[in-house]
Amino acid sequence: MTGARSATGGPAGLSAEPARRLRRPSWRDPRLLAGLLLVLVSVVVGVQVVTGADRTTAVYVARTTLPAGTALTADAVSVARFRLVGGQSRYLLADRALPGGLVVQRTIGAGELVPVAAVGSAASxxxxxxxxxxxxGVPAGVAPGGRVDLWASPTGAATGAQVAAPTGQESTGQESTGQVDQPRPGPRRIAAAVEVFHVTAAGGEGLAAGRAAAVQVLVPENQLTVVLAALAGGQNVAVLPVPGSAP
Structure with missing residues (x-):
């Protein structure tokens, strides 16, 4: 005996639905469009990152503090890349070799980008x-690039002046004189807030053993006469650091 069949020809109790076939995806499929959009966004972001990296500029950077008067050589600077804001003409670009004969016109701090306005010729x-x-010895706080005041005071003992004996003093047959001490001139400031260019510490080893301490300062031309006269006259010149001026 054969089993019961439905009216459609299949086994009884089972519906005979047509088999679903895989359809080729359409360009209007939202999932396909979303995938394409993600790919496009990734490409655009990648291009922007690469383009942004190419916008950095190579510039010269001070290796250490460079006081005014320092020769601008390859040993004094390094090269780094930065994204400059506000134009590239403000800084010394490293796309070419350093011009010869340049000196620093004002102090450039360590790690600072070298401004074009801060360099020039030695004659300037x-x-x-x-x-x-x-x-x-060198006072604490005195370092290249910092500021100091110069004070001068005369050397030697106080001088006296010869004066005649007071009127009415009995004569002894000899002229009587007295000694009156004149006040010793006090220290005076001969230069204010001058920049320190170089510091030489006392002592040392080898060929530098026994050297005296000294500070080389950059004196404006209109104050040179006073400073040089104090040094040439054997006066005691003291170097006092300006608080807060150390680089």
């Missing part, structure tokens, strides 16, 4: 280096 400097010997 308005200061001159003067070495001040220090018998008591």
């Amino acid at each position: 400097l308005a200061v001159r280096p003067v070495t001040v010997p220090l018998d008591d």
Whole structure:
């Protein structure tokens, strides 16, 4: 006996639905469009990242603190890349070799980008280096790039003046004189807030053993006469650091 069959020809109790076939995806499929959009966004972001990296510019950077008057050589600077804002003309670009004969016109701090306005020729400097010997060593806080005041005081004992004996004093047959001490001139400031160019510490080893301490300062031309006269006259010149000026 054969089993019961439905009216459609299949086994009884089972519906004979047509088999579903895989359909080729359509360009209007939302999932396909979303995938394409993600790919496009990834490509655009990648291009922007690469383009942004190419916008950095190579510039010269000070290796250490460079006081005014320092020769701008390859040893004094390094090269780094930065994204410059506000134009590239403000800084010394490293796309070419350093021009010869350049000196620093004002102090450039360590790690600072070298501004074009801070360099120039040696002839354009308005200061001159003067070495001040220090018998008591270099004061704390004095370093290249910092500021100091110079004070001068005369050396030697106080001088006296000869004066005649007071009127009415009995005559002894000899002229009587007295000694009156004149007040000794006090210290005076001969230069204010001058920049330190170089510091030489006392002592040392080898060929530098026994050297005296000294500070080389950059004195404006209009103050050179006073400073040099104090040094040439044997006056005691003291170097006092300006608080807060150390680089």
